[in-house]
Structures are given as structure tokens and as C-alpha cells.
């Protein structure tokens with residue numbers, strides 16, 4: 001019998017199919033493929049279309065649940081969280097997964113479908129790079145470049161110091177008095193040009209900088225008295241106000257202003273406008289703070305202690321609103337963990353769709369991107385102790401399912417706009433009535449999309465004595481995507497001409513080009529790579545994708561931190577996607593019965609034979625060169641010769657999607673290839689499978705192996721990057737280890753590892769159970785990673 005899966009569009013069309021129903025339709029056969037030609041598939045459209053059958057996306061309206069995350073907040077954060085009344089917080093159970101991107105964008109910005117080379121494969125120049133560097137509209141930042149000419153220049157001594165243990169603590173009295181925004185004549189290009197638009201035409205009056213307003217019980221970490229005046233800024237600290245006023249008073253008058261001094265409105269009460277009520281003080285019985293009543297440690301104060309900071313994470317995607325891969329997961333979870341430590345935390349993300357939790361703040365600004373003046377609006381939601389600020393602009397609208405789509409110029413324009421806007425958000429967006437301000441502030445930028453933020457921070461402000469107490473950290477999730485463009489397009493960034501040197505990179509294949517990631521790494525105060533293994537690889541010619549020299553030069557400020565996992569979202573005990581269609585929640589205690597039930601439900605849902613004794617192997621990931629799908633393809637003849645079942649979920653390159661469909665057609669009794677982006681199915685495979693394969697050619701951190709281990713599913717991984725860091729190989733004699741690893745991205749190596757794994761599954765059940773237990777007992781929560789991030793933020797704070 002033949003069957004195939006539908007395109008994402010087909011899934012959407014059929015999403016209303018009843019959840020418990022078997023969602024398969026039979027299809028006509030596609031033409032056979034030659035086993036060794038997986039990467040060169042040219043399947044005629046008509047045949048392909050004929051082969052498509054449809055499968056409604058199970059649990060399309062599945063939900064995520066994070067509202068309990070705040071229950072572990074310390075007292076200070078709780079007070080901030082109580083201010084969450086300002087947000088129209090929505091029951092997480094109704095968040096639909098429709099908000100996730102289609103997944104096509106996982107290629108990183110309309111990037112080329114060009115597969116990256118394995119770390120252990122010879123690097124060959126490709127024509128692709130020439131296209132990239134010459135500015136054609138093919139791709140963004142797929143950096144499969146060979147070694148560039150050494151770029152030995154460190155930027156303005158930016159990188160010279162990383163505050164170590166001996167770095168002096170920043171004390172107020174040590175800080176030189178700096179001019180305020182009003183005092184400085186700046187010739188940088190102006191950024192925003194509009195003022196706050198107040199609803200109902202309430203007049204805006206310009207208030208004196210040190211205007212006193214009643215304190216809010218929102219946590220107050222807006223603290224540098226030396227920072228430029230802020231719109232709506234109120235300080236809760238009497239002395240800080242006074243000092244700030246002193247600075248402003250003593251400073252000389254400005255001649256020109258850039259950026260324009262934010263308008264401070266006096267008569268309009270923002271809190272009134274948004275219906276903000278002062279949170280009730282937390283009483284001893286802990287009930288006043290609503291959802292935090294179960295907090296066990298409410299008197300402990302912020303875990304971050306005196307290091308509490310204002311933190312703004314800026315990302316092109318953020319789960320659950322928009323996600324194409326792991327970046328979305330991290331942007332959705334890390335901020336909450338930082339907030340639980342007591343920091344005041346904001347996430348800034350584009351508003352690609354109509355997100356019902358967020359409401360319009362009524363603020364309008366204009367920013368220039370690629371020569372065009374663009375209006376920007378701000379939407380806000382306060383959830384789990386975090387301010388989510390969504391940037392609304394025509395460029396972002398209706399991109400929900402294609403967030404990295406369009407030509408290279410288009411996506412670069414979007415990211416230029418996004419970074420310019422994001423860097424000023426702490427001034428313009430009064431979260432809970434109070435802007436963050438630029439004192440004691442650190443931005444966390446992510447990947448090439450926001451690598452311009454550290455550059456704008458420096459070029460527009462720090463270079464001019466502004467935002468002196470603001471720092472930036474850049475996180476490298478995947479350096480294979482870099483934001484490359486021809487040097488001729490550099491002026492679109494609106495940066496001073498002399499900044500071009502920070503962007504210029506010579507690439508033997510692509511020639512000279514401008515590279516956003518390169519500039520971001522140089523300009524950021526600190527840099528994080530998402531695992532230590534990946535950090536090591538980044539310094540190699542094979543793993544640095546042309547930026548290895550820059551990484552090496554900046555080594556002292558780069559740290560490897562493995563991601564955590566959101567243990568509300570990815571936890572078999574509470575996973576909402578396991579609460580219907582025959583699946584069940586389970587824990588270590590109920591592992592055997594729970595996993596058996598989930599496996600049966602998965603087999604049933606996918607139309608596989610329901611058998612408890614057959615090992616079920618899963619694969620979940622973007623279908624591109626990184627994830628090593630072709631290695632599975634090469635191993636397919638061996639895999640299907642075993643008594644196993646294989647389920648693959650992914651979306652991405654057309655040829656690889658066709659390949660998945662073909663596998664299912666060819667080995668219909670054993671293989672399912674689900675083409676599409678389905679969060680519920682990702683959860684169900686993670687729970688129902690016995691084994692998860694990740695033959696990634698490179699993997700900066702990898703989240704799926706962490707999810708797998710948390711669900712008692714045993715990972716078999718190529719030992720690279722974060723996979724090597726997190727999956728210790730099983731040692732049958734020492735009764736230790738968490739899975740199987742192989743050391744080269746080759747089918748034969750995968751087969752060997754998988755062979756040992758299956759042998760253990762069939763013949764050594766006790767060992768198998770031990771691996772599962774060890775995996776499930778690991779602490780992968782974000783709490784640990786958030787502490788390590790905090791160390792980096794503090795390093796940045798004290799870095800001069």
C-alpha cells in the first residue's frame with residue numbers, strides 16, 4: 001500500500017479533521033528512486049503531485065503551558081510579575097501552534113539550499129559563495145566559505161578587556177559623570193524621528209528631566225543616574241533622581257541632538273491608559289500575588305542578588321509566537337529563566353502576525369531602513385515575568401509563515417530596521433509604565449539577524465558618550481548563516497563609513513564582502529556560543545565558516561554555554577501534546593507504561609503496525625545539509641533490513657522533503673516521512689520513539705537530544721558541537737552514559753552506532769533501562785544555563 005504526506009498547506013487545509021481519526025490517505029506511487037542518488041532527486045511535478053496524499057496535522061491546536069513557570073520566582077521578580085496585570089494574559093492552553101513558522105525559513109534568511117560540508121569532509125569551493133558575495137538575491141549568510149584572508153584587526157581595542165575576577169566592581173562614586181543625551185552633539189545618522197502618539201489627543205508636554213512621579217511597585221532596575229533622560233522615565237530611587245538631575249543641570253546645552261531626546265509627557269498617565277493597577281503587596285501567606293502563591297522561596301530575594309540588571313533579548317523569532325527552530329525555543333525560554341533570577345527582562349521580536357496576547361501601546365516612531373522612512377508601532381505583553389515587545393512594521397507583517405523569506409536585500413532591510421528599533425526600545429517603550437532606560441542594561445542579540453545591534457549601539461551611542469552603561473552580548477546559535485552582502489550595499493546600514501572595515505571580509509571564493517556576523521562579534525562586549533564544543537569548533541577552519549580568525553581573535557570574550565530546555569513545555573509529565581489521541585503523560589516512575597502507551601498511540605496515529613517489541617527510531621529537524629538527513633538516506637538499506645520502524649519529521653529543502661516522502665512510499669510498512677512543521681508531532685515522536693537519531697554534520701547545541709533524554713528516548717548522535725557535550729557515550733562496563741555517539745558523519749558510522757543501540761534494546765534491557773533513567777534524571781532546565789548567562793552579563797556590565 002502506498003501513502004505519502006501532504007505539504008504544510010495541505011495540513012492546514014485539513015487541520016479540522018477530527019483528532020482521533022486516522023489521518024492517512026492512500027496515494028499513487030511516485031516513480032522509484034535510486035538508492036544512492038538521494039541528493040539528486042528530480043521528481044517530475046506531476047508524478048510528485050500524484051503521489052501526495054494528505055494527513056491532517058494532529059493536535060493542530062495543541063497548546064503550550066508556561067504560566068506556572070513563574071511560580072518559582074523570587075520575591076522581587078514576583079513583584080514585577082504582579083504587574084503582569086497590564087498584559088492581557090491569555091490562557092496558555094489556547095495558544096495554537098499555527099503561530100509557528102512553516103519551517104522553510106529555517107534555512108536562515110532565504111539562504112541557499114546549499115548543503116554545508118561536514119566537519120570532517122574536505123572543503124571545496126562552490127559557486128554559491130560567489131553568488132552570495134556578489135550580492136545576487138540568492139541567499140543570506142550561508143557561510144560555506146573557505147578561509148578568508150586573516151583579518152587580524154581588533155576593533156578600537158573593543159576586545160582588549162574582559163573583566164575577570166579582578167575587575168573592579170562598578171560603584172556609583174567611581175563612575176565619571178557623563179553628559180546626558182541632551183548634552184552631546186552627535187553626527188551619527190538620526191534614528192527615530194517621531195514622538196509618542198498619545199491616544200485621544202492628550203497633549204504631550206515636555207517635562208523637566210528630573211520630573212518626579214510616584215513610585216511604581218514594578219521592579220525598578222532602571223538605575224543609572226548618568227543615563228540620558230528617558231521618555232516617561234520615573235526613578236524610584238530618590239537619590240538617583242537627584243544625581244540624574246544634577247548631571248543634566250550641570251551639563252552644557254546641546255547644539256544638535258541625535259538621536260532626538262525622547263519626549264517626556266507629563267499629563268498623560270500611561271498606567272491609566274493601559275488599565276494598570278498597582279499590584280498588591282505580597283502578603284506573608286503568599287496569596288496576594290496570584291499565580292505565585294505556590295512559590296516556595298518567596299523571601300529569598302532575587303537569585304541574582306546585587307547583580308540584577310535590565311536585560312533585553314532581541315531575536316528574529318520567539319516561541320510560541322514565531323519559531324522555525326531552536327532559536328525560537330531559546331528566545332522563548334531563556335528570558336523567563338533570567339526573570340526568575342530577579343532580572344527585569346524584555347524580549348524584542350518582530351510582529352509577524354496578529355498575536356492576541358499583545359496590545360498596541362499606541363506609540364509611533366519612524367525609522368529609516370535602506371533609504372526608506374518606515375513607521376513602527378509597538379505591541380506589548382507581560383507573561384511569566386517577562387515583557388514581550390513586538391515590533392510592528394509593514395516589512396514584518398504577514399511574514400508569519402516565512403519569516404526569513406524574500407530576497408537577500410529584503411531580509412537585510414528587515415533586520416536593519418529591527419536592530420535600529422530594538423536598540424531604542426528601552427527609551428521608548430514604557431513596559432508596565434516604566435521604560436527600562438539605558439542604565440544597568442544589557443542587550444542579548446542572537447545570530448546574524450540581530451548582529452547589527454551591538455554595532456548600532458556602539459556607532460550611534462557609545463562612540464558619542466551615550467548609553468555608557470549599556471552593554472551587548474551576541475549569542476552564536478549557528479554561524480553558518482552570517483548575513484553576507486556586497487560591500488556596495490553597506491551604506492544601507494546607515495553606519496558611519498569607517499565602520500565598513502569591521503564588516504569587510506575577504507573570502508577566497510566569494511571575494512570581498514560585508515559580513516554582519518563578523519561585525520557583531522567584534523562589536524559585542526561579550527559573546528556566547530551555544531556549547532563549549534561548538535566554541536572550540538568555531539575556531540577551526542572547518543567549523544568557523546570563514547569567521548574562525550575573528551573568533552580566535554575575540555576568544556577571551558567568548559563563552560560556551562549549553563542551552564537549557566523549557567521544562568514546562570518539554571516535560572513528559574505535563575506535556576499538553578500527550579493528553580489526547582491515546583497518548584499519556586508519564587514520569588520516570590511510570591516510564592514503562594507511559595512510554596508503551598505513547599509508542600502505541602504514535603504507531604496508530606501514523607498507521608504503522610502497533611507493536612511494542614519493535615524499536616521505533618525517530619528523527620526531527622530542519623531538512624537541510626546541517627542535520628545529516630542524507631546520512632540516514634545512505635543508511636536506509638541497512639535500516640530497513642532490520643526489524644525496526646522509522647519516523648522522520650521535517651521541513652526544508654525540496655529535494656530532502658521529496659526524499660522523506662519517497663522513503664515512506666518505498667518502505668511503507670516501516671517508514672513514515674512527515675513533511676511539515678508540526679509541534680505536536682515533534683512532541684509525540686519524542687515521547688513515542690525509543691531512539692532519536694541526530695546525524696548532524698555540525699550541531700552548535702542541539703535541543704532535540706536534550707528533549708529526547710528528558711523523555712526516556714535514547715539519542716544516537718554524531719559527536720559534534722553540543723551533541724558531543726551533552727550525550728556521553730554508553731559504557732556497558734561502567735554502566736554509565738546517555739546514548740550512542742559516532743565520530744564521523746558517515747552512514748557506516750551511523751549504522752555501527754545504531755547497531756549497538758538496537759542490540760542493547762533487544763538483548764540488554766537492564767542496560768537500556770539504566771540509560772533511560774540516567775537521561776531522565778539529568779537537569780537540563782534553563783535555571784543552570786541562566787546562571788551561566790548571568791555571569792556573562794555581569795562580565796559585560798563591568799567591562800570598560
Ligand SMILES: Nc1ncnc2c1ncn2[C@@H]1O[C@H](COP(=O)(O)OP(=O)(O)O[C@H]2O[C@H](CO)[C@@H](O)[C@H](O)[C@H]2O)[C@@H](O)[C@H]1O
Nearest residue numbers: 325326477621622650676677678679682699700701702703
Ligand atoms: N518539522 C518540525 N516540526 C516541529 N518542530 C520542529 C521541526 N523541525 C524542528 N523542530 C523543532 O525546532 C527545534 C530545533 O532545535 P535545534 O536545536 O535542532 O535547532 P536549530 O538547528 O534550528 O537551531 C540552532 O540553534 C539552536 C539553539 O541554540 C541550537 O540548539 C542548534 O544547534 C542550532 O543549529 C526543536 O524544538 C525541534 O523540535
